[in-house]
Amino acid sequence: MSRHRFAFVASISLLIATVALPAAAQRDIRFDAYAVPETGTVVVPVREGNVASGAFADLDAVTGGALQRAVNAADFKGRSDSRLDLPGIGNFDRVLLIGVGKDAVNPRALEDFGGLLGQDGARSAAPRIEVLWRGDEAGAASHIAFGAALGQYRFDKYRSSNDGDGARAGQGELVIRTPAGAAAAADYAAEWQPVAEAVALSRDLVTEPGNVIWPETFVERARESLAGLPNVSIEVLDEKDMERLGMGSILAVGQGSPRPPRMLVMRYNGGNAGDRPVAFVGKGITFDTGGISIKGSSGMWRMKYDMTGAAVVTGAIKALAGRGAPVNAVAVAALAENMPSGTASRPGDVIRTASGKTYEIMSTDAEGRMVLVDALWYVQDRDDPAVVIDIATLTGAIVGALGGDHAGLFSRHDDLAAQLTAAGEASGDLVWRMPMLPSYGTGLRSPIADLRNGGGSPSAGTAAHFIGEWIDKDRPWAHLDIAGMAWIETGGKPTSPAGATAFGVRLFDQYVRQNHEN
Ligand code: BES
Ligand code: MN
Numbered sequence: 001m002s003r004h005r006f007a008f009v010a011s012i013s014l015l016i017a018t019v020a021l022p023a024a025a026q027r028d029i030r031f032d033a034y035a036v037p038e039t040g041t042v043v044v045p046v047r048e049g050n051v052a053s054g055a056f057a058d059l060d061a062v063t064g065g066a067l068q069r070a071v072n073a074a075d076f077k078g079r080s081d082s083r084l085d086l087p088g089i090g091n092f093d094r095v096l097l098i099g100v101g102k103d104a105v106n107p108r109a110l111e112d113f114g115g116l117l118g119q120d121g122a123r124s125a126a127p128r129i130e131v132l133w134r135g136d137e138a139g140a141a142s143h144i145a146f147g148a149a150l151g152q153y154r155f156d157k158y159r160s161s162n163d164g165d166g167a168r169a170g171q172g173e174l175v176i177r178t179p180a181g182a183a184a185a186a187d188y189a190a191e192w193q194p195v196a197e198a199v200a201l202s203r204d205l206v207t208e209p210g211n212v213i214w215p216e217t218f219v220e221r222a223r224e225s226l227a228g229l230p231n232v233s234i235e236v237l238d239e240k241d242m243e244r245l246g247m248g249s250i251l252a253v254g255q256g257s258p259r260p261p262r263m264l265v266m267r268y269n270g271g272n273a274g275d276r277p278v279a280f281v282g283k284g285i286t287f288d289t290g291g292i293s294i295k296g297s298s299g300m301w302r303m304k305y306d307m308t309g310a311a312v313v314t315g316a317i318k319a320l321a322g323r324g325a326p327v328n329a330v331a332v333a334a335l336a337e338n339m340p341s342g343t344a345s346r347p348g349d350v351i352r353t354a355s356g357k358t359y360e361i362m363s364t365d366a367e368g369r370m371v372l373v374d375a376l377w378y379v380q381d382r383d384d385p386a387v388v389i390d391i392a393t394l395t396g397a398i399v400g401a402l403g404g405d406h407a408g409l410f411s412r413h414d415d416l417a418a419q420l421t422a423a424g425e426a427s428g429d430l431v432w433r434m435p436m437l438p439s440y441g442t443g444l445r446s447p448i449a450d451l452r453n454g455g456g457s458p459s460a461g462t463a464a465h466f467i468g469e470w471i472d473k474d475r476p477w478a479h480l481d482i483a484g485m486a487w488i489e490t491g492g493k494p495t496s497p498a499g500a501t502a503f504g505v506r507l508f509d510q511y512v513r514q515n516h517e518n
């Protein structure tokens with residue numbers, strides 16, 4: 001494609017990006033003193049096995065027992081994540097009961113409650129929704145707000161009309177009425193709102209199509225979204241820098257596209273000077289056609305989300321800097337577009353990576369590991385990180401093994417594996433440890449180079465093994481294969497509506513909270 005034509009296509013894409021509606025509507029989330037409203041739209045948590053208690057009882061009194069009659073008639077039990085919607089009850093426009101189950105309410109359950117009411121609020125046209133929460137612990141109320149912020153996420157910027165699917169809905173405010181009031185507001189603003197905003201940034205980047213986000217525009221978006229955050233610095237390697245550094249691997253992936261690759265390095269120094277950082281490295285294929293080893297056409301649009309790892313490490317820096325975490329962290333987004341063309345790399349090509357190690361390309365569709373290894377070499381060489389975690393939509397095989405419930409975790413460091421598993425449970429971004437046998441290496445032998453980039457079985461494990469060949473001996477390292485977690489096709493989860501999940505932002509935030517802050 002000529003430069004002219006490319007410039008034309010690029011300017012059309014920018015047009016699409018600027019003419020669109022403003023960013024999606026989001027309700028302002030506020031806190032207020034606990035008080036029982038007499039009109040309006042109200043959301044109330046309901047305990048299973050003890051329905052007639054707490055805020056429900058307070059509100060039932062105001063309706064002269066109408067709520068209790070409705071619960072009896074509908075046989076509503078208050079099971080976890082169940083709902084009873086009561087429009088026009090008593091003097092209220094609407095009362096929405098959400099079950100929170102009978103187990104002790106932990107932060108995850110509070111976030112799920114918040115997520116369900118946030119999703120509901122995103123579809124409702126009510127200008128003001130009030131949530132009643134009788135608990136007086138600031139942390140609990142702020143987890144509800146966090147869940148609501150995650151649940152109300154929408155992406156509307158390309159809708160041109162204000163009706164139809166309800167672009168007018170989801171505006172106004174969400175007021176959490178709790179005795180914790182001001183303390184909850186302060187806790188939310190300091191600890192969780194920055195993480196919710198980081199998740200929204202990552203979801204935006206992932207949802208944007210390949211004609212809007214390519215390596216250079218990803219870098220621009222990341223710059224805009226990190227601008228003004230304290231202790232953050234950004235370094236960008238362009239193709240000249242990569243050539244100088246001998247990064248033949250990421251260059252090989254990008255060379256089929258007129259949109260050149262970029263390596264985006266984001267450093268956040270919130271910890272003590274000289275403390276070795278935690279490193280997060282993300283796969284950033286802004287579109288994966290497979291290259292010359294081209295994919296089938298059905299569902300290929302999904303490969304716009306093949307840059308989720310890059311979006312998530314960017315979000316992790318935004319979250320850590322936004323809440324002022326006392327830690328040093330470095331994130332690398334390894335950005336390239338994998339296109340077939342006359343300049344694309346071929347199966348059989350031998351590639352020299354920045355570390356000096358060579359490999360033979362078996363499939364140009366195994367491009368994730370190709371961009372990651374140059375990024376991993378660079379961050380180890382420049383930042384000497386205390387731990388390295390890479391995150392990538394790497395293999396279809398991990399989707400077959402774990403589906404959409406867990407990311408695959410590969411690590412030879414038991415402590416790190418245990419820490420990431422615990423952070424997964426605390427954050428809701430669940431991971432499942434997979435084996436990593438030394439024998440996986442036999443499938444990656446090449447007759448003419450140090451390695452080859454594919455072949456061998458199991459495919460998710462050999463992919464992890466390949467990446468591991470670029471990790472310094474004894475440096476704690478984990479690899480997360482999130483191919484099954486990046487996108488939810490239908491349904492969604494309370495804190496992740498259908499679409500981009502930004503899986504990993506909350507995991508990395510929790511991992512840092514639990515292991516690198518004292
Ligand atoms: N981006 C894909 C993996 C993927 C699949 C992500 C489904 C999300 C959903 C990756 O680059 C890829 O093509 N992997 C190949 C590797 C193979 C050629 C060794 C795969 O898994 O088939
Ligand atoms: Mn691929």
Ligand code: ZN
Binds near residue numbers: 306367
């Ligand atoms: Zn890919």
